[in-house]
């Protein structure tokens with residue numbers, strides 16, 4: 001078994017909640033690896049007596065699953081109602097520009113991913129962004145761009 005297969009195996013078998021489903025198994029893999037490799041789809045299909053197609057159907061329904069290994073840095077911009085009302089749109093534009101990108105997604109050199117989040121759970125500090133899972137509240141377009149520039153000067157969280 002390869003290292004990747006072992007981690008998939010352990011993540012799926014390590015679930016302790018009473019109800020284990022295709023979705024919970026995929027979430028366990030995403031938690032462990034940061035993405036769902038095709039080996040995991042095959043493994044979860046075997047584990048849950050489903051077909052690979054059924055597992056893909058569940059996996060592709062959830063927009064937060066990734067199917068590629070994570071990039072070095074993750075920047076999320078909250079797009080929830082509270083943040084929207086106080087300028088999330090401007091923050092998002094500025095973040096995309098600071099990252100040297102045209103839209104959300106992975107930058108071509110895999111140094112950063114920018115994506116929306118529907119609520120980062122800190123609405124009282126809106127507008128909110130997160131940088132490698134660290135929240136930054138009450139940002140504005142200028143501070144958000146600075147945060148992204150600082151992040152991109154650092155080594156990736158995986159290295």
Ligand code: FES
Nearest residue numbers: 078080083120123
């Ligand atoms: S709506 Fe932005 S943190 Fe909740």
